[in-house]
Amino acid sequence: MTGLQIVFLAVAAAILAAAVQVVTTRNLVHAALWLIATLFGMAILFVLLEAGFLAVVQVVVYIGAISILIIFAVMLTRRVMQDTGPQTNDLRWLALVIAAALGGAIVYTLFQTDRQGGFPLANAPVPADSLETLGLYLVDPNAYMLALVAIGVLLAVGMVGSIAIARDDREKE
Amino acid sequence: MDFLNDPLGVIRAWLAGLLGSFLPAPAVDLTLIVLGALVVGGLGLTTPLFLIWYERRLIGRMQDRIGPNRVGPEGLFQTVADALKLLIKEDITPIGADKVVYNLAPIMAVVSVLTMWAVIPLAVNIVGTDLNIGVLYIVGVGSLGTLAIMLGGWASNNKYALLGAFRTVAQLVCYEVPMILALIVPVLLASSVGVENPMSMQEVVRAQSGAWHEWFLFKAPIAFLIFFIASVAETGRAPFDLLEAESEIVAGFNIEYSGMKFGMFFVAEFLHAFTVGALVATLFLGGWSGPFVDQAPLLGVVYFVVKAFAAYFIIILMRAALPRIRIDHMLDLNWKFLVPIMLGAIVAVAVTDKLVSRAAVGPLWNAVALFGSNLVVAAIALAWVGRAARHLRSAEASRTPPGAAPAVSAAHDERGHAADAHGHPAPHAAH
Numbered sequence: 001m002t003g004l005q006i007v008f009l010a011v012a013a014a015i016l017a018a019a020v021q022v023v024t025t026r027n028l029v030h031a032a033l034w035l036i037a038t039l040f041g042m043a044i045l046f047v048l049l050e051a052g053f054l055a056v057v058q059v060v061v062y063i064g065a066i067s068i069l070i071i072f073a074v075m076l077t078r079r080v081m082q083d084t085g086p087q088t089n090d091l092r093w094l095a096l097v098i099a100a101a102l103g104g105a106i107v108y109t110l111f112q113t114d115r116q117g118g119f120p121l122a123n124a125p126v127p128a129d130s131l132e133t134l135g136l137y138l139v140d141p142n143a144y145m146l147a148l149v150a151i152g153v154l155l156a157v158g159m160v161g162s163i164a165i166a167r168d169d170r171e172k173e
Numbered sequence: 174m175d176f177l178n179d180p181l182g183v184i185r186a187w188l189a190g191l192l193g194s195f196l197p198a199p200a201v202d203l204t205l206i207v208l209g210a211l212v213v214g215g216l217g218l219t220t221p222l223f224l225i226w227y228e229r230r231l232i233g234r235m236q237d238r239i240g241p242n243r244v245g246p247e248g249l250f251q252t253v254a255d256a257l258k259l260l261i262k263e264d265i266t267p268i269g270a271d272k273v274v275y276n277l278a279p280i281m282a283v284v285s286v287l288t289m290w291a292v293i294p295l296a297v298n299i300v301g302t303d304l305n306i307g308v309l310y311i312v313g314v315g316s317l318g319t320l321a322i323m324l325g326g327w328a329s330n331n332k333y334a335l336l337g338a339f340r341t342v343a344q345l346v347c348y349e350v351p352m353i354l355a356l357i358v359p360v361l362l363a364s365s366v367g368v369e370n371p372m373s374m375q376e377v378v379r380a381q382s383g384a385w386h387e388w389f390l391f392k393a394p395i396a397f398l399i400f401f402i403a404s405v406a407e408t409g410r411a412p413f414d415l416l417e418a419e420s421e422i423v424a425g426f427n428i429e430y431s432g433m434k435f436g437m438f439f440v441a442e443f444l445h446a447f448t449v450g451a452l453v454a455t456l457f458l459g460g461w462s463g464p465f466v467d468q469a470p471l472l473g474v475v476y477f478v479v480k481a482f483a484a485y486f487i488i489i490l491m492r493a494a495l496p497r498i499r500i501d502h503m504l505d506l507n508w509k510f511l512v513p514i515m516l517g518a519i520v521a522v523a524v525t526d527k528l529v530s531r532a533a534v535g536p537l538w539n540a541v542a543l544f545g546s547n548l549v550v551a552a553i554a555l556a557w558v559g560r561a562a563r564h565l566r567s568a569e570a571s572r573t574p575p576g577a578a579p580a581v582s583a584a585h586d587e588r589g590h591a592a593d594a595h596g597h598p599a600p601h602a603a604h
Binding site: 063 | 274306320349
């Protein structure tokens with residue numbers, strides 16, 4: 001077992017433990033904090049895969065923006081500090097079925113891949129400068145340009161929509 | 174002479190040889206990495222001892238008083254004494270506080286600032302680690318500071334602390350937007366100078382080391398100003414100290430903190446302010462570059478420190494001279510002024526840099542053209558803001574309050590009942 005594998009196993013175990021805490025903790029802000037721990041673990045996994053850019057993006061987007069929004073929403077909408085509502089709703093059995101199906105599919109795929117001789121991706125060559133390659137692909141019409149523009153439009157629509165909802169109508173009079 | 178040119182390299186080689194005599198190679202690497210992290214962290218944590226003294230003396234001068242001058246020469250050891258006092262103070266945790274989060278918040282605040290120093294280059298060969306995504310890394314670890322302040326405010330179980338936490342979100346998250354937009358410009362310009370990894374801090378400095386007109390301060394003054402303003406807002410210091418506005422919400426997010434936990438928030442704030450100075454120096458003022466730096470790399474540390482302290486000096490002057498900004502003005506400044514201008518400036522810089530490229534007209538005229546495009550954007554922005562302000566003023570002037578001077582109200586009546594339609598009854602309408 002190499003040092004990298006030990007680190008990977010430790011990080012993976014920490015991620016799993018934190019993820020379990022996210023759904024079992026009764027205090028909502030604590031759940032959000034465990035979520036941050038989980039996402040941070042994911043960033044470490046990206047670092048282990050030498051995808052530094054994705055690791056930092058993970059921290060910027062998920063920890064810096066989304067988690068803060070979640071915590072803020074919790075602070076604004078709940079009774080702060082002592083809110084411990086029910087953790088499940090009426091859809092819990094459906095959710096269980098879907099989660100079990102998804103988990104089963106992933107495990108099955110892993111076993112299948114293992115029987116066929118491991119992961120071909122693990123042996124794929126790593127581009128010398130993955131960051132520049134990624135950037136070029138994002139603006140290449142033959143690659144991901146359409147997707148990038150579509151996401152941009154989607155985000156712009158979301159922003160315009162939120163402004164339209166939040167706008168003070170009294171100004172129009 | 175080797176030692177003077179590359180002191181860290183010499184020390185590292187010596188240590189590696191020393192440790193390698195009884196440790197396996199991976200353990201040596203690990204030890205050296207841990208030692209490097211300790212050195213960066215220790216340096217970052219001891220700097221505030223000087224920064225706090227410097228700032229207090231400077232603000233003392235500005236306010237026509239002396240400032241701390243008793244402990245040690247010129248009061249230099251005042252902060253050491255203060256730190257000792259904070260360490261032996263009683264450490265109070267409020268009963269209703271969320272203990273783990275409450276204790277975690279000050280640590281996170283310090284960590285978020287300290288980790289920024291890992292990528293800031295002090296000289297050509299003195300840098301924690303030269304990440305190829307250094308600029309993005311700064312943004313990433315900076316956002317942890319926001320989280321720390323929010324959690325500290327929430328976990329204290331105090332309404333003023335929570336108000337401070339809410340303001341944190343309003344301020345720190347908003348001002349990240351123009352800051353990140355402004356960070357695009359140095360990366361873009363460094364890329365067009367032709368360095369390998371334009372997002373690495375070391376390469377950004379290298380891109381500016383050619384001549385004085387290569388400084389991004391001259392090529393992109395708008396990005397410089399907006400990065401400066403937004404970063405000062407990120408530190409949460411006056412005039413953007415809404416998070417801990419003493420006269421409004423007592424002490425904001427850190428109201429319940431005492432002893433060294435308060436001290437850690439304090440250290441984080443001062444170190445963050447100096448870090449902003451260091452970032453400005455690195456990204457816009459050429460970092461360690463300067464005359465004779467090729468012959469004597471250590472000279473770069475001097476240039477870097479001088480530039481960083483020049484920026485820090487301005488930050489302190491701002492703190493001492495400007496009153497606290499009102500919360501709605503703070504949001505207006507961000508969303509209606511800084512963000513639109515920065516978007517315009519990015520487009521202007523990108524287009525100008527492509528049209529009047531370095532290859533076509535040479536570096537000097539390229540810089541001149543970029544400076545000119547920035548001036549145009551600034552002029553448009555100021556004209557636009559001036560028009561908006563005039564519009565606001567005339568709207569305010571036409572809204573005559575009841576009991577105004579007779580001449581004014583008479584003029585008001587002549588214009589018919591326009592005032593009624595706006596929901597502001599004219600003085601006589603009440604009868």
